Amino acid sequence: MSEDITQPLLHGMNDRRVVGLRERLVRTGAAGAHLDPRDVTTPAAFDDDVDTAVRAFQQTHGLVIDGVVGPETERRLNEAQYSLGDRNLQWDQQEPMRGDDVERLQENLSLLGLYYGHLTGTFDQKTHHAVVELQQSLGLESNGVVNHQTIAALARVNKKISDSKAFSLRDYHRLERSSDAIRSQKIILVPAMHTEAPVIPSGAPDGYRETAKRITTDVAVRTHELLREVGATPVLVSKEPIADRHGTQIEVQPNIREALDSTRDAVVVVLDCDWNASPAAHGASVFYWGNADRGGATLSPIGQRGATLTLREIVARTGALDLGAHGRQWGLLRLNTAPTFSVDLGYISNQAELSRLENAEYRSHLANAVVIGLQRMYLQAADDLPTGTMSAVDLARELARRPQQ
Incomplete structure (x- = not known):
């Protein structure tokens, strides 16, 4: 066979x-x-x-x-097959080189202020330009090829760098440059099973896929409606048509890449559920792009901030058990051009939690939590209010009083 x-x-x-x-x-x-x-x-x-x-x-x-x-x-x-220095790296438009060595190169370039954005591990045009700029600065042949000579020069320069998280400060700066209101922001909402390669938890039954998709799609639709009310630009990602609660078709995009449409000034929110062999497992958790094997480094501060604040709101509004915010290296979190975080709304394997997730009012609370969590991400600390005290209606009224940016 x-x-x-x-x-x-x-x-x-x-x-x-x-x-x-x-x-x-x-x-x-x-x-x-x-x-x-x-x-x-x-x-x-x-x-x-x-x-x-x-x-x-x-x-x-x-x-x-x-x-x-x-x-x-x-x-x-x-x-993970390559460490920086194992092979020459260069830009190939047809088949871009990928690997941990490329990600480490991008991290080094970012520390030097030559590379901006997520460390994707893909040697793209942006990485090529950063390498050429490095070579020009060091007096090397500016061919964009990362060979042993370029790596040796890079190692000498990097001895002067003390903060291994310096590149993440650019992400914070990007957040600070944003409007203090969510009304000007583009938010990509991705319900479960609508990502490029959806992950089914180990041991989940055949009906898990449809149940998770139905629950998270409803939360996404409610979130979409609330975001529109406060003047944001929400975009739903779905491989199939989706209607709002009044039966009107919502414009959808087939994948995150097309939803982003080349913009960097957006946030991607993935809504998911979980499953566990133990029927007692319950609670909500969030995930952002981080690297647990490098001292827990946060590689997307915006993703972490949005995830943490959203979880705080969910816990305060629903009483769900706080299972924490976790850095992960999932492709879903690290390969997008915009900050991304994922929210596990609860365990379908727990009958009591499933009953809550099936309740429309509970899902409304979840949608409000996502919207207010995102708003807190853009608010200055002085403007922030206690967790769980603001609603989307309050937010809309507050934004109506503010001058347009």
Whole structure:
């Protein structure tokens, strides 16, 4: 029987692809006496040692720790094969180079003030221009190729840099330059199952997909209506038509990229639900682009700020258990051109929580929480009010009193 190369790899499988998986895990620095395919009698077996290494890799890189090598883990494994200096880097318009080495290069360039924006790990035109500028500044050949000579010069310069998070200050500056009101902002709302590669929690039943999509779509529609009321520019991402609560069709975009339409001055909010094998699991959590394996570095301060403030509002308005804000390296959070955060509204696996999520009034509270959380993100501290005390109606009235920016 031929092997299905699209099937995720998981514990207990015997597949020739596991041999390559073992080799890639070893190259990322994974340790284990029985991990290297040359040291075992059945290198194609996805055994306990491989499972342990995969889970450790997922934990280190902020992925869902399920031991399954699916699309997201595959992508991060491929990106983690290179350290800066292992290969020459350059811009290829047809097939851009990707990897942890590119992300580290972007971080170094950002620390020097040559690169602005998210560290995508993709060597794009913006990275190319930053490299050329670096080479010109250092008196090197300005060809945009990051070879050993360029890396050595970069290392010498970076000894003068003390703050490893300096690049994130540009994100804060960008926030400060924004209007103090949400009315001028573009907000991209993405309900569950409408991302490029939606993740289904391990063990979730067949009906999870439709239930999560229905709940989060309704919250997104309510949020969309409230954002319009306060003068913001909300955009819904959906692969299928969506109507508002009055039956009128809402204009949607098929994916986040087209919704952003090349603008940087936007925020992407992903609405999701969760599932756990334990029926007692409950609460709300948020996720932003951060790097747990580098001392918990926040790579998107705007994403973190929006996520944290939104969670605060949800907890204050619904009484949901606060499960915290977490930095993750998910492609959904790190590959967009605009700050992105994801909100897990609750556990569908908990019948009591599912009942609340099915309640229209509860979903209205969630929508209000998202809108006010976003507004707090743009407000100056002096203008802020206690958590849970402002409604979208209050916000609309307040904005009506303010002069247009």
